[in-house]
Amino acid sequence: MLNSSPLRAALIVIVALAGILFTLPNFVAPATLNSLPDWMPKKQIVLGLDLQGGSHLLLEVNREEIVSERVKELRREARSILANDNGIGHLIKTDEAKLTIELTDKENLETALNALQELDVPLSQSLGGVGGIDEMIINQTPDQLITIELTEEGISERLSSVVAQSIEVVRRRVDELGTTEPTIQRQGNDRILVQVPGFDDSERLKDVISKTARLTFHMVHPTMSAAQAKIQGLPDGTMILPSQDGGEELVFEEVAIGGESLVDSQPGFDAQNSSPIVTFRFDTRGGVKFAEITANNIGKRFAVVLDNQVITAPVINSAIPGGSGQIFGNFTAESANDLAVLLRAGALPATLDIIEERSVGPSLGADSVAAGETAGVVGGILVIIFMVVAYGTFGVFANISLLLNITLILGTLSLLGATLTLPGIAGIVLTIGMAVDANVLIYERIREEKRAGRGAIQAIEAGFQRAFTTILDANVTTLIAAAILFFLGSGPIRGFAVTLAIGIITTLFTAYVLTQFMISRWYARRRPKELKIALLKVWPENFNFEFMNLRKLAYTFSAVLVVGSLALFGAKGLNLGIDFKGGSAIEVQSIEGPADIAELREIVGALDLGDVQVQEFGSDIDVLIRVETQPGGDVAQQEAVTKVIEAVEAVGYDRRRSEVVGPTVSGELAQTGTLAVVAAIVAVLAYIWMRFEWQFAIGAVAALVHDVLLTIGLFALTGLEFNLASIAAILTIVGYSLNDTVVIYDRVRENLRKYRKMSIPELLNMSVNQTLSRTILTSITTLLALGALVVFGGEVIRSFTIAMAWGVLVGTYSTIFVASPLLINFNLTSRKEAAPKEERRADGASV
Known part of the structure; x- marks a missing residue:
């Protein structure tokens, strides 16, 4: 080991340089970036809408x-x-x-x-x-x-084909607005996801995107009005359409000429009164037909119909050759421009209903970035200081690995063009806390081998070798949770899963390959007489506690907590966010001075929107307004949000973000979230069963269920909002708890091979005590990182970070007092009665 392979050194240098090169563009101004040589990486991390502001719409074909x-x-x-x-x-x-x-x-x-x-x-x-x-x-x-x-x-x-056509129309419309790097993609068989960074005028975006813009021209019935038709009955082949001025028109069903013949449309102004108009021009075939229609119907009215509404119905005074015309209506300059955009982009083949909407203002995005950076810096500094205090020189090695780890995460996100969201930043900060776990495992194992009488070189080698399997098993279980989060999650939650998964992979490289290289080079150069790993003894070396003797008390305590959690859940329920129950959430900020909650309640209550909640959200100038799901479907929900925003802006508040989730989406998210938790538990059960034995798998899952139920109890007790981020927190807790459990189980498995005649309670006590210092140290570093998130991460993800911090505590407890003693109840054998063949195999496997 002291003679480190040049290949390993080259690999570390190449990976480190690549990570730095791919990360650097994120800290360089665009002008400088463009001046760099072409061979240098120039991709930057894409900030999610919650970090740079913008609009998110989920559209569904009707x-x-x-x-x-x-x-x-x-x-x-x-x-x-x-x-x-x-x-x-x-x-x-x-x-x-x-x-x-x-x-x-x-x-x-x-x-x-x-x-x-x-x-x-x-x-x-x-x-x-x-x-x-x-x-x-x-x-x-x-x-x-x-x-x-x-x-x-x-x-x-037909639905699938309509979605494909609609995507192209939507893309043309969004591009006409002059936005940069919009995301327009299909979701499922009948949905379209639209994300437009930096465009926070969601009302205008909705108007431009969701209007069908089906332009048709119909002849108006020459002798009967709409009112007469309602009394006498509709003549064959006619229909009544509303007009823009509030009246109605009786027009023929037959389309005289369709909008598909349009080749251009532009906003303009009427030469006589300078009012905004929209000009249009047909293709050659359409122009000929338009000329024929106008020539054959002089003196009759010709209706211009947009999305089944009559915009104008002028009398044809003469034939109109040339294939061009004008549309008059009650336009503003902006609405005339938007209509021209719609007509140029073409009509949607079907109506697109907005079933989910999220809009974030640029100021909130900037605040979120600043909060995430602060939480990351504070969490990183705390972890770095703690590692130096705990391990001295070896802590410095761990910190170097940690810094490279963060660099590799950022570089990988840049290389992949992945989107970094606020939960994604939380994933990086969490990785800071968990990344040192691998180093702690290695260092504690080296200390243990040294106490067992091995020399320095042998202790270092054995520490790395024996810790590797544990590190691998522990991180694979967390990776399973991250993978399930990615495939079953959506939006920012997928961003969290991506950063967590990347962090796990980079941690394996930095903690094992890089740390081993640094320690070997350091030892080869210094040749210290005494291998001093711990600078400060966080936990006594000879500590020995009979944990298994407390198992009945622990079972009782856990049963009380679980029953209490279920009782709270049944009695109070969860404070479900709009992700799960539908409705709207609007965050506003007072322009001058503290927000007047009572005034806002009165203003919003007068809008007659049903159950409306108005509450402080973080600071005294920020307010969160929640509006229940409106009768009348998604359109009514959109109208309710517009009413609230207009009402609060009129009294001195700025909209920071808004979210609208329809009942269809909320039901699907609730189902998907539940499925994600169940899938994670089943996947982990299968993995641990494969790697260990069935008793270990059942014990680990029992501890997971225990942790999940206690976390749900926390949400019920505190009233923290339970949303999609909460599901991500629960799955992260599942991963962390498993990480802890697998570390102890791995030591139990090793001790089963070494001490075949020791009773199971004694063996479990010994295994827990042997890994206790690692458990305590890892919990401290993770809580330091999470504590920074709780304090500095911002209100938007506070429930998410509080739940994860709680999960670290209950996960640590359940590992020791639930997962471990359950092996006794499941009749795990000590193998003292194993067959000779099994004993020989066990001997051969021992180290």
Whole structure:
């Protein structure tokens, strides 16, 4: 070991330089970065919306509208085929995704069936694909009716195609707004995620994105008004549409000309009164048709319809050649520009409902970055000081590894172009606390080998060798929790999972490879007579406590805590955030002086929005307003948020962030969060069962369930908000608790091989005492980092960090007093009666 491999030295230097090179662009001004040579890395960490401000929208294609529009289209086509092409009299009824056709003459049934078969074109062919999915089923009923029913597969395929088309339209619209680096991607079969950094005018973004912008031109009925049609009945082929001025118009259903023929649209001003207008221009084919329509209908009214609302309906005074025209309406300069953007980008093929909205102002993002940096610096300094105090020179080695570890995390995030969120910063700070765990394991093992009589070189070698398996097992279990968080989480929670996972991998490299290299080089150069690892004895070396004698008392204490937690959960429930119950949350900040909570309650209460909570949020100038889920669906929820923001801005408050989560999303998040916790526990059960024995797996899972229930009890007792971040905290607690448990279990497994005749209670006591100093030291470093997060991390993640700090405490307790003594109850054998073959195998495995 003293003769460290040059290859290892080269590997460390290459990795360290790469980490520094990929990290440096984050600390360089953009102008300087652009002047650097092309071969140098220039990627920077992408800040999440919660750190740089911006808007997040989750859009869902309106499935009912897709079905309804398709059924209407089929009805028109079926009527045309039967009446116009074949002269067959009929009556058509619609029922959701089904058409029922009754023929006036049953003799034409066979002819009608054959004629209608031309409607049944395989959907993927009609949409440009290969092969085919039957979109509909055409049948004859026993009472000689014809039914045309859309299939689920056909609806899903059409829905998928509409989403693909909508993504392109949304992308063109967002690009027209001049935003930088927007994220527009598909989620599932019917959703689109839109994230626009630095654009915090969420109202305008929603208007631009969610409007269908389906522009059509219809002739207005020449002799009957909408009011008369309501009394006398609608003439065939007509419909009543609302107009922008508050009235209604009776127009023909047939689209005289569609917006798909538009090639350009620009905002402008009327030459006569300088009011804002929107000009448009058709392509050649559309221009010819527009000229024909206007020439043939002089003196009649021509309606310009946008999303089923009549914008204007002027009288055609003369033919309009050239294919261009103007749209007049009650426009402002901004709304005229936005409408021009919508028309240029093209119409959405279907309505997009906003089912989740999150908006963060730039000032809050800057504050979050500052809070995260402060928490990271304070947490890092505390951990560094503690390691030097605890381990002296060896603590310096651990701190060097820690600094490189952080550099590698930042460099990897830059290389991957990963998004750093506020929970992601929390993941880095947590890594600072947990990263030293591997060093502590190694150092404590070296001290133990030295106490056993080994020489310095042998103690160092044995310490690294025997600690490696423990380090690997402990970190793999945490990595499992991080992986499940990533695949089942969303948004900032995935950012936390990414930083946690990267931190685990870099920790394995820095704590084992780098630390081993530094210690070996230091020892080869200094050759100290006395290998002094501990500078300050945090825990007595010869401490020996009979923990297993307290197991019944511990079981009783834990049972009381678990029952109490369940009782609190049943009686008080959890203070569910909008992630899980839906609704809206708006954070505002007083412009001048402390916020007047009573005044805000009165103002918001007068809006008649149901259950509204107004409370201080951190400092005395910050206020959090929560609005319950509104009847009327997602649109009503959006309107409620707009009302609240307008009301509070009018009395001197700035909106810092807003979140709107519809009931559909909240139900899915609750289900996904529960699934994540269960999946993590099952995955860990399988891993530990594979690595150890079934008793160990059951004991570890029992301790996990204990920790999760106590954490839920904490949320119920304190009223801390339980949201998606809380699920991340619980999964992190699962990982940390497992980390602790695996360390002791690994020592139990080793001692089982060495002391086959020792009773299990004695062996467990010895194993817990042997690893106790490591358990205490790791808990202290992790709590130091988490303490900095609790104090300096900001109000947004306070419940998240408090829950993790609590989890460290209960995880440490459950490892010693739950997971370990349960091995006795599960009849773990000491192997003193093992078969000779097993004994020989155990002897060969001992070290």
